[in-house]
Amino acid sequence: MQFDPKGNAPADLSHAGSVVDQAIAYMMEQRIGTLSAASALLGGALGLLSRSMSDEAIVQVLNNAIASVKAGELRADGEGQG
Incomplete structure (x- = not known):
């Protein structure tokens, strides 16, 4: 971004x-x-x-997305947290 x-x-x-x-x-x-x-x-x-980004920068974006999923940030109700 x-x-x-x-x-x-x-x-x-x-x-x-x-x-x-x-x-x-x-x-x-x-x-x-x-x-x-x-x-x-x-x-x-x-x-x-x-x-427009290096592979390492893309990996960091994906790692941030994974962390958001694991934290339950994508679900308003918190459902699906692992």
Whole structure:
């Protein structure tokens, strides 16, 4: 992610998130399976990251994502914590 000198997220992050939300909604309308849609989005995201980040930086992003999952941060109800 591109941060400004103060560490803030870029101004277009909200717009990018909205576009992804629309793509997800479209895939669900097309009855694309959740796992297929998520796998395609993850693969696309990793491909995009590989254009601008080192492999080690991508691994750190993935490790941060794993830590968030393990901490239950992706579930509002805390369900599924391992």
